[in-house]
Amino acid sequence: xxxxxxxxxxxxxxxxxxxxxxxxxxxxxxxxxxxxxxxxxxxxxxxxxxxxxxxxxxxxxxxxxxxxxxxxxxxxxxxxxxxxxxxxxxxxxxxxxxxxxxxxxxxxxxxxxxxxxxxxxxxxxxxxxxxxxxxxxxxxxxxxxxxxxxxxxxxxxxxxxxxxxxxxxxxxxxxxxxxxxxxxxxxxxxxxxxxxxxxxxxxxxxxxxxxxxxxxxxxxxxxxxxxxxxxxxxxxxxxxxxxxxxxxxxxxxxxxxxxxxxxxxxxxxxxxxxxxxxxxxxxxxxxxxxxxxxxxxxxxxxxxxxxxxxxxxxxxxxxxxxxxxxxxxxxxxxxxxxxxxxxxxxxxxxxxxxxxxxxxxxxxxxxxxxxxxxxxxxxxxxxxxxxxxxxxxxxxxxxx
Amino acid sequence: xxxxxxxxxxxxxxxxxxxxxxxxxxxxxxxxxxxxxxxxxxxxxxxxxxxxxxxxxxxxxxxxxxxxxxxxxxxxxxxxxxxxxxxxxxxxxxxxxxxxxxxxxxxxxxxxxxxxxxxxxxxxxxxxxxxxxxxxxxxxxxxxxxxxxxxxxxxxxxxxxxxxxxxxxxxxxxxxxxxxxxxxxxxxxxxxxxxxxxxxxxxxxxxxxxxxxxxxxxxxxxxxxxxxxxxxxxxxxxxxxxxxxxxxxxxxxxxxxxxxxxxxxxxxxxxxxxxxxxxxxxxxxxxxxxxxxxxxxxxxxxxxxxxxxxxxxxxxxxxxxxxxxxxxxxxxxxxxxxxxxxxxxxxxxxxxxxxxxxxxxxxxxxxxxxxxxxxxxxxxxxxxxxxxxxxxxxxxxxxxxxxxxxxxxxxxxxxxxxxxxxxxxxxxxxx
Numbered sequence: 102x103x104x105x106x107x108x109x110x111x112x113x114x115x116x117x118x119x120x121x122x123x124x125x126x127x128x129x130x131x132x133x134x135x136x137x138x139x140x141x142x143x144x145x146x147x148x149x150x151x152x153x154x155x156x157x158x159x160x161x162x163x164x165x166x167x168x169x170x171x172x173x174x175x176x177x178x179x180x181x182x183x184x185x186x187x188x189x190x191x192x193x194x195x196x197x198x199x200x201x202x203x204x205x206x207x208x209x210x211x212x213x214x215x216x217x218x219x220x221x222x223x224x225x226x227x228x229x230x231x232x233x234x235x236x237x238x239x240x241x242x243x244x245x246x247x248x249x250x251x252x253x254x255x256x257x258x259x260x261x262x263x264x265x266x267x268x269x270x271x272x273x274x275x276x277x278x279x280x281x282x283x284x285x286x287x288x289x290x291x292x293x294x295x296x297x298x299x300x301x302x303x304x305x306x307x308x309x310x311x312x313x314x315x316x317x318x319x320x321x322x323x324x325x326x327x328x329x330x331x332x333x334x335x336x337x338x339x340x341x342x343x344x345x346x347x348x349x350x351x352x353x354x355x356x357x358x359x360x361x362x363x364x365x366x367x368x369x370x371x372x373x374x375x376x377x378x379x380x381x382x383x384x385x386x387x388x389x390x391x392x393x394x395x396x397x398x399x400x401x402x403x404x405x406x407x408x409x410x411x412x413x414x415x416x417x418x419x420x421x422x423x424x425x426x427x428x429x430x431x432x433x434x435x436x437x438x439x440x441x442x443x444x445x446x447x448x449x450x451x452x453x454x455x456x457x458x459x460x461x462x463x464x465x466x467x468x469x470x471x472x473x474x475x476x477x478x479x480x481x482x483x484x485x486x487x488x489x490x491x492x493x494x495x496x497x498x499x500x501x
Numbered sequence: 502x503x504x505x506x507x508x509x510x511x512x513x514x515x516x517x518x519x520x521x522x523x524x525x526x527x528x529x530x531x532x533x534x535x536x537x538x539x540x541x542x543x544x545x546x547x548x549x550x551x552x553x554x555x556x557x558x559x560x561x562x563x564x565x566x567x568x569x570x571x572x573x574x575x576x577x578x579x580x581x582x583x584x585x586x587x588x589x590x591x592x593x594x595x596x597x598x599x600x601x602x603x604x605x606x607x608x609x610x611x612x613x614x615x616x617x618x619x620x621x622x623x624x625x626x627x628x629x630x631x632x633x634x635x636x637x638x639x640x641x642x643x644x645x646x647x648x649x650x651x652x653x654x655x656x657x658x659x660x661x662x663x664x665x666x667x668x669x670x671x672x673x674x675x676x677x678x679x680x681x682x683x684x685x686x687x688x689x690x691x692x693x694x695x696x697x698x699x700x701x702x703x704x705x706x707x708x709x710x711x712x713x714x715x716x717x718x719x720x721x722x723x724x725x726x727x728x729x730x731x732x733x734x735x736x737x738x739x740x741x742x743x744x745x746x747x748x749x750x751x752x753x754x755x756x757x758x759x760x761x762x763x764x765x766x767x768x769x770x771x772x773x774x775x776x777x778x779x780x781x782x783x784x785x786x787x788x789x790x791x792x793x794x795x796x797x798x799x800x801x802x803x804x805x806x807x808x809x810x811x812x813x814x815x816x817x818x819x820x821x822x823x824x825x826x827x828x829x830x831x832x833x834x835x836x837x838x839x840x841x842x843x844x845x846x847x848x849x850x851x852x853x854x855x856x857x858x859x860x861x862x863x864x865x866x867x868x869x870x871x872x873x874x875x876x877x878x879x880x881x882x883x884x885x886x887x888x889x890x891x892x893x894x895x896x897x898x899x900x901x902x903x904x905x906x907x908x909x910x911x912x913x914x915x916x917x918x919x920x921x922x923x924x925x926x927x928x929x930x931x932x
Contacts, residue, residue, distance in 0.1 A: 132752070140744070170740065170741065171740050183602060183605065190562075190573060213568065220562075238800075300796075301794040348558065413820075
């Protein structure tokens with residue numbers, strides 16, 4: 102059952118981020134009333150992202166707005182294809198670019214993201230989900246692009262996708278995305294949604310932990326530079342086009358280590374396979390999730406993104422009512438850590454809550470022919486409410 | 502010995518292909534300008550011409566079909582001040598699909614030279630016509646010949662604002678012309694008319710390049726050569742933090758709630774709904790409470806409904822939505838229409854604070870009618886309604902709201918106390 106997921110990887114040390122928001126009112130000092138777009142933007146810049154390229158789209162507007170104030174460099178592109186092309190060009194010169202968009206813009210970006218992936222250029226793309234299909238409803242949130250983002254790299258190669266499940270993550274994970282992009286030389290996608298980036302919260306800003314600037318390592322040897330010769334972590338050393346020391350070749354076509362276009366030579370195919378392995382190999386350091394387990398529970402609720410908070414509330418209420426239940430909030434959405442399966446196999450009933458019609462993450466984890474112990478909690482057009490999660494869990498419990 | 506810019510290997514093109522001449526003339530032009538290999542970034546596209554990058558000893562970047570100019574724009578911006586030369590090779594097929602990028606780069610005057618290899622058809626995919634195929638010109642898939650005039654990219658790009666635009670009929674030595682284009686600052690474009698030896702000659706017996714170009718009404722000349730400012734993206738040394746003390750909310754008041762309270766403010770776009778809701782939440786925070794605010798509105802900005810859901814709590818708030826509010830403030834029919842479903846769910850214990858004249862059939866909540874609109878500018882309706890609601894309900898101290906609004910930008914142009922109808926008593930007498 103669990104082998105259905107081709108993009109699984111194994112990790113040794115789970116990295117669990119602890120929330121930094123204090124719950125006791127008396128501890129609050131410097132309170133701001135802010136949206137998470139503000140935290141995302143600030144975190145990206147502090148981590149070293151230095152140029153924002155964007156085309157405005159609802160509901161990513163606030164990210165665009167803040168980026169204009171905060172990024173050292175801001176470029177208004179005339180469309181989303183140009184956006185990622187410009188980002189790639191800037192990344193090739195040593196910049197760390199960021200953009201924010203929603204599905205209609207993201208759809209246009211896909212070929213160019215493939216190009217950046219093939220050229221091995223770092224960048225962060227914040228995808229703010231809204232209700233589709235097509236133009237759908239621009240001002241309504243959704244979690245409907247889960248399967249799209251996973252499948253964007255032709256050939257099914259792995260691309261890192263992060264989702265955010267609590268306020269502290271809006272500060273920590275964007276910085277992690279920058280680190281991932283630079284260390285793995287890859288585009289990284291942060292999957293979020295309208296309510297996540299536009300709803301305002303009171304936040305204790307005095308407890309924000311330090312965000313360290315990511316250092317981009319540059320090839321320094323006097324020996325001939327071979328652009329796609331990878332190190333032990335399967336990542337090639339980076340050399341920007343600013344260099345006067347060595348020739349740099351970047352290409353979107355199948356290529357050998359020198360960056361010369363090949364048809365299907367062994368070396369070129371090995372390079373293509375390496376792109377996938379590079380992500381799987383290095384993701385062990387970027388596995389983020391929250392697992393709140395109850396030793397007596399035989400059922401587990403899985404969620405991510407905007408539905409995480411409703412899931413937390415639901416779990417609290419269920420426990421208060423005497424039902425032992427565990428909660429797994431996934432932040433590293435894809436490639437999926439094998440540990441998620443290890444956790445889930447402990448439970449006789451699995452509930453997966455996500456704001457889409459078909460249960461996209463559920464399908465991703467378990468395929469289309471679902472075992473009877475896996476249940477979806479789904480909705481479109483409105484956020485899933487804690488009561489709806491509770492009702493579904495009780496309805497299944499009553500049948501078993 | 503003169504610097505070589507091409508490797509010793511044979512060029513990768515068919516015998517007689519015009520691309521060979523462009524590559525050789527490019528090398529010659531680069532030599533004339535005395536560039537070093539790493540001074541030049543050659544950005545290539547998809548199409549036969551794109552396989553040239555392996556032959557050049559410069560930096561090379563090989564991108565997607567039609568997108569090379571957009572890619573080169575990013576490279577050019579990133580290399581600003583580094584004294585590098587960005588050259589883009591693209592075909593007429595790439596120029597067809599990527600025309601928007603060409604226009605945009607010309608419009609910005611991005612620093613690069615684009616060399617369009619115009620052989621008037623798609624060579625790599627079997628000889629299909631492009632938008633650059635001249636009227637009457639035949640291709641293997643268009644035996645009857647093109648029925649429309651082709652694009653005149655030089656006219657388009659000159660109009661868009663390029664620094665330098667030139668068309669060359671690609672015969673013999675045109676390295677001086679290329680060198681002139683390469684030496685210009687800003688966006689320069691050279692369209693080289695040339696021959697696809699595999700498809701054009703066979704489909705057009707007796708093909709003569711000069712005749713085809715002339716018949717198409719395409720002139721081999723300089724269209725523009727002008728000195729205009731090159732696009733420069735500002736790089737700021739320092740920008741201001743988005744989470745600095747400027748946004749901290751001072752806790753001026755002390756007030757608590759026993760349990761979370763859910764409030765809905767529903768009205769019309771342009772009537773300050775979101776602003777009033779935000780100021781209300783800020784006022785609650787200034788009392789020591791936690792708050793969230795979630796907006797709902799259609800895609801239109803100044804028309805239609807606008808609503809805001811606010812949650813106040815003595816504890817951190819996890820879930821920011823609700824099925825129905827404890828208190829609803831409705832200021833207009835549009836707001837009422839939007840809130841109708843939620844209104845029906847409100848129990849007897851809840852409060853509806855609503856504009857005079859709006860119908861509230863089927864509502865079980867306690868209803869309080871008031872007038873927020875008479876003699877009030879529409880942009881202030883939501884603020885007035887919120888203030889009146891607080892005076893009436895005491896949900897949080899009205900003076901906290903008054904204080905927050907008085908400290909906001911709105912107060913720069915509006916007398917807030919007058920707006921709220923506070924006449925002979927100061928804010929201390931309020932709840």
